[in-house]
Amino acid sequence: MPDSSSKSSVxxxxxxxxxxxxxxVAVGIPEQDAQKVAALMAEADLQGSDGHGVIRLPMxxxxxxxxxxxxTPNIHLVQERPATAVVNGDNALGHLVVSKAVDLAIEKAKTxxxxxxxxxxxxxxxPASLYARQPLQHDMLGxxxxxxxxxxxxxxxxxxxxxxxxxxxxxxxxxxEPPVVLDMATTVAAYGKxxxxxxxxxxxxxxxxxxxxxxxxxxxxxxNEGFLLPIGGHKGYGLALIVGLLAGTLxxxxxxxxxxxxxxxxxxxxxxxxxxxxxDLNAFGDPQMFKASVDHLVQxxxxxERLPGVERIWLPGEQSHLRRQTYAQEGIPLPAALxxxxxxxxxxxxxxxxxxxx
Amino acid sequence: MPDSSSKSSVxxxxxxxxxxxxxxVAVGIPEQDAQKVAALMAEADLQGSDGHGVIRLPMxxxxxxxxxxxxTPNIHLVQERPATAVVNGDNALGHLVVSKAVDLAIEKAKTxxxxxxxxxxxxxxxPASLYARQPLQHDMLGxxxxxxxxxxxxxxxxxxxxxxxxxxxxxxxxxxEPPVVLDMATTVAAYGKxxxxxxxxxxxxxxxxxxxxxxxxxxxxxxNEGFLLPIGGHKGYGLALIVGLLAGTLxxxxxxxxxxxxxxxxxxxxxxxxxxxxxDLNAFGDPQMFKASVDHLVQxxxxxERLPGVERIWLPGEQSHLRRQTYAQEGIPLPAALxxxxxxxxxxxxxxxxxxxx
Numbered sequence: 162m163p164d165s166s167s168k169s170s171v172x173x174x175x176x177x178x179x180x181x182x183x184x185x186v187a188v189g190i191p192e193q194d195a196q197k198v199a200a201l202m203a204e205a206d207l208q209g210s211d212g213h214g215v216i217r218l219p220m221x222x223x224x225x226x227x228x229x230x231x232x233t234p235n236i237h238l239v240q241e242r243p244a245t246a247v248v249n250g251d252n253a254l255g256h257l258v259v260s261k262a263v264d265l266a267i268e269k270a271k272t273x274x275x276x277x278x279x280x281x282x283x284x285x286x287x288p289a290s291l292y293a294r295q296p297l298q299h300d301m302l303g304x305x306x307x308x309x310x311x312x313x314x315x316x317x318x319x320x321x322x323x324x325x326x327x328x329x330x331x332x333x334x335x336x337x338e339p340p341v342v343l344d345m346a347t348t349v350a351a352y353g354k355x356x357x358x359x360x361x362x363x364x365x366x367x368x369x370x371x372x373x374x375x376x377x378x379x380x381x382x383x384x385n386e387g388f389l390l391p392i393g394g395h396k397g398y399g400l401a402l403i404v405g406l407l408a409g410t411l412x413x414x415x416x417x418x419x420x421x422x423x424x425x426x427x428x429x430x431x432x433x434x435x436x437x438x439x440x441d442l443n444a445f446g447d448p449q450m451f452k453a454s455v456d457h458l459v460q461x462x463x464x465x466e467r468l469p470g471v472e473r474i475w476l477p478g479e480q481s482h483l484r485r486q487t488y489a490q491e492g493i494p495l496p497a498a499l500x501x502x503x504x505x506x507x508x509x510x511x512x513x514x515x516x517x518x519x
Numbered sequence: 520m521p522d523s524s525s526k527s528s529v530x531x532x533x534x535x536x537x538x539x540x541x542x543x544v545a546v547g548i549p550e551q552d553a554q555k556v557a558a559l560m561a562e563a564d565l566q567g568s569d570g571h572g573v574i575r576l577p578m579x580x581x582x583x584x585x586x587x588x589x590x591t592p593n594i595h596l597v598q599e600r601p602a603t604a605v606v607n608g609d610n611a612l613g614h615l616v617v618s619k620a621v622d623l624a625i626e627k628a629k630t631x632x633x634x635x636x637x638x639x640x641x642x643x644x645x646p647a648s649l650y651a652r653q654p655l656q657h658d659m660l661g662x663x664x665x666x667x668x669x670x671x672x673x674x675x676x677x678x679x680x681x682x683x684x685x686x687x688x689x690x691x692x693x694x695x696e697p698p699v700v701l702d703m704a705t706t707v708a709a710y711g712k713x714x715x716x717x718x719x720x721x722x723x724x725x726x727x728x729x730x731x732x733x734x735x736x737x738x739x740x741x742x743n744e745g746f747l748l749p750i751g752g753h754k755g756y757g758l759a760l761i762v763g764l765l766a767g768t769l770x771x772x773x774x775x776x777x778x779x780x781x782x783x784x785x786x787x788x789x790x791x792x793x794x795x796x797x798x799d800l801n802a803f804g805d806p807q808m809f810k811a812s813v814d815h816l817v818q819x820x821x822x823x824e825r826l827p828g829v830e831r832i833w834l835p836g837e838q839s840h841l842r843r844q845t846y847a848q849e850g851i852p853l854p855a856a857l858x859x860x861x862x863x864x865x866x867x868x869x870x871x872x873x874x875x876x877x
Contacts, residue, residue, distance in 0.1 A: 240802065240803065240804065242630070242631055242632030242633075242799075242802045243601055243602065243630065243631045243632065244601065244602040244631035244632050244633045244634075245631070245632030245633050245798070245799075245802040245803070247803055247804070272600075272601065273600055273601045273602035273603070273631055274600030274601065274602050274603030274635070275600075275602045275603050275633055275634065275635040275796075276602070276633065277632070277633040277798060279803065302765075302769075315823055316820040316821075316823050316832050316834075317832070317833070318825055318826055318829035318831075318832050318833075319820070319823030319824060319825055319826065319829070319832045320823060320824040320825065320826055321819075321823035321824050323816075323819055323820055323823060324820075329758075331761040331765075333761065333764050341760065341761070341764065343757040343758065343760075343761050345751075345754045345757060345758075349751060374827075375826050375827065392750050392751025392754050392755065393703075393707060393750025393751055393755065395833075395835075396703045396750050397750065397751065398835075399701040399703060399835040400687075400701065400703075402699065402701075402820070402834075402835065403689045403691065403699070403701050403835070406691050406699065406813065406816075407660075407689075410809065410812050410813060410816065411660075411798070411800075411803050411809065412803060413803070413804055416812070416816060417815070417816045417819050417820070418819055438633075438796070440603070440635060440769070441600075441603075442769075444598065444600045444603040445598065445603070445605055445637065445769050445770060445771070446598065446605070446771055451768065451769065454768050454774070455764065455768060457775070458681075458764075458768065458774060458775045461679075461681055461775050461776055462674040462677070462681055462682075462760070462775070463674075465673055465674050465677030465678060465679035465681060466677060466678040466679050467676055467677055467678065468676055468677065468678055468733050469732075469733065471676035471677070473676075474674050474675070474676050474677045475675070475676075475753075476674075476760075477753075477756075477757035477760060477761070
C-alpha cells in the first residue's frame with residue numbers, strides 16, 4: 162500500500178466546517194443549510210466518527226450534482242400527536258431533516274415527558290450519536306435509531322442482503338463525568354468503518370464480514386462481494402430488524418428491499434428513515450440526583466478490577482469525549498488519502514481547498 | 520448425569536396456572552393477584568421461555584416466606600406527565616407492578632402517540648416479551664427494558680460484576696404473519712438459560728461465560744465462579760449499561776452496586792426497575808398499511824437464499840409463536856427434575872400437586 166495511507170494531516174474544526182460549507186454552496190445548497198450540515202459533519206470528525214464525517218462529502222456532492230438530493234426542500238410535518246410526529250424531509254440532506262425532528266422531539270418532551278419523532282424522505286445524516294446527544298443540554302436523554310443507507314446484512318442464516326447496519330445511539334447525561342453515549346451499528350463493524358479501512362489501506366479483522374461462501378472476507382476493497390456479520394449472531398439480526406421497523410417502516414420510510422444503495426446509485430430518492438426518542442429527566446425526578454447516580458455508576462465501572470492485560474476500563478462515549486477535547490485544541494487528524502480526495506474535490510468545484518494546520 | 524434430566528412430563532396451561540396460583544395463595548398472596556401472576560408465569564412456559572416461567576416459582580415462594588415480597592402492596596404512581604409515569608411497586612411481585620405500568624402506558628399512548636412508564640420497587644417479572652407483547656392487541660407496539668436481578672456481567676475488560684443481563688424486548692404487530700418479537704439478554708446467554716442448563720444437567724457452550732482467569736466456564740453448576748459475556752464485546756456491555764440506566768436509574772430503581780442478588784438473598788428489598796415504551800401505530804399512519812409492510816418484509820426475509828446447511832430462516836419471535844400454538848394444543852413439556860421440585864414444593868405447602876397430562 163502507498164505510504165500516504167499512514168500519514169495524516171491536521172485540520173482545525175472551523176477550517177473543516179467552512180470547507181464543507183463551501184463545497185455545498187458551490188453545488189447550490191443555500192448558505193444557512195450548508196453551514197448547518199457542515200457543522201454537524203465537522204462535529205462527526207471532531208469526535209472521531211471518521212466513517213461518517215467529511216469522508217462522506219465527495220459522495221454527498223456527487224448525489225447533489227446527480228439530482229438525488231432536493232437542494233431547496235420543504236421539510237414538513239405529516240402527522241402529529243402531543244408526543245409524536247412524522248417529519249417528511251422532502252429528500253433534503255439528512256442532517257437538516259433529523260435536526261428538525263430532534264428539535265421538535267425536545268419541545269414535545271418538555272410537556273409530555275417523552276417524545277418520539279420519525280422521519281421519512283430523509284437521507285444519510287452522519288453518526289447516530291450527533292442526534293442522540295442533542296437533548297443532553299436540556300436535561301433530557303436521547304435515543305436514536307436509523308435505517309442504514311445500503312443493505313449489507315442478510316437475515317441470520319441467509320444470503321440476501323435485506324438489512325442494513327441500522328445503528329442505535331443513546332446519550333445519557335451525567336454530572337461531573339462525561340455523558341454516557343453509546344453509538345453502535347447492530348453489525349460487528351459499521352460499513353463506514355469498512356470504508357475507513359479501505360481509505361487507510363488496512364485489512365479488516367476476521368469477524369467483520371463473510372463472503373457468499375461463508376468464508377471470512379478481510380479485504381475492504383472486496384466488501385461488495387460479501388456481507389457484514391451481526392453482533393451476537395441471531396440477536397444482532399433481530400436488533401437490526403427491530404431498528405429498521407422503528408426507524409423505517411413505522412415512519413413510512415424505506416426498509417428491506419426498498420432501501421436504495423446510495424454507494425452505487427446517486428439519483429434515486431432514498432426515502433431514508435430515522436427516529437428520535439427524547440425523555441425529559443424532570444418527568445422522572447430531580448435531574449441533579451439522576452446525574453449524581455450516573456456519576457457514581459460510571460466511577461464504579463471505571464474502578465472495577467481489571468482482567469489481566471487490560472490497562473483501563475472505558476465507558477461508552479468516553480473516548481469520543483476525550484477526542485472532542487483533544488481535537489478541538491490540537492486539530493482533527495485526516496488521513497492523507499482523504500485529504501487528497503478533498504483537494505481534488507476543491508479543484509473540481511473551483512473552491513478554496515481545505516487548509517491543514519500542520 | 521441422572522436420566523431424569525432428559526425425560527420430561529407434559530402439563531396443560533390451565534393446570535400449570537392453577538398450580539402456580541395455589542402455591543401463591545398458600546403463602547398468603549390474595550387470590551386475584553395470585554391468578555394474575557400465575558397466568559403470566561404459565562404464559563412464559565407456554566412460549567418456551569423456560570428460564571423465566573414456573574422454574575422460578577420455588578424461589579418466589581422462598582422470598583415471600585422470608586418476607587422479601589410485600590403480599591398486600593399499594594402499587595401507586597409517584598410522578599406523572601401526559602406521556603410518562605413512574606410506578607412505585609411497593610415491593611410487590613414484579614408481574615403485578617409491570618402489568619400496571621403497561622396498562623398505564625397503553626392508555627397514555629392512545630392520546631399522546633407514545634408513552635414511557637418506569638417502575639421502582641418492583642421485582643423479577645418473568646420474560647421481557649410478555650410485557651412488550653401486551654400493546655399488540657391495541658394496534659400498538661411495545662419496547663421493554665429491565666434491570667436483571669443479579670449482576671453477572673462486569674464492564675468490558677473488568678472483573679467486578681456491576682451489571683446484569685439487562686434484557687431488551689420489542690414486539691411489532693404484523694398482519695397475517697406472527698408479530699415480530701425480539702426478547703434478548705444483552706449477554707450471549709441469559710442467566711435463566713444457565714439455570715435451565717443446570718436443571719437439565721447439560722454443559723454450557725463456550726462463549727456463554729468465562730471465569731475470573733478469563734478462561735471458558737462450561738459447567739452451569741459453577742456459574743457463581745465466573746461471569747456472563749456480553750454480545751458483540753464492548754457493544755453488549757454498552758447496551759447492558761444503557762438498558763440499566765433507562766430501566767433502573769431513570770425510574771429511581773437499583774442499578775450497579777445497588778442490585779440485590781435475589782438468587783442468594785431472599786429478604787432484602789430488590790428495588791427492581793423496568794420500563795415500557797408504547798407507540799400507537801395510529802399516530803404514524805394507517806395501522807393496516809403498517810402491518811401489510813411488516814408482512815412483506817417478514818416474507819422477504821424468510822424467503823432469502825440460505826447459507827449452505829441452513830434449513831429455514833426464522834424471524835424473531837416466530838419459534839415462540841409456534842410453541843404457543845403447539846403447547847396450547849399438546850401441553851407444555853416440563854423437565855422431570857423441575858417437575859420433581861414442584862412436587863416437593865406442593866408437599867411443603869400442602870397443596871394439590873401439579874397434574875401432568877402425560
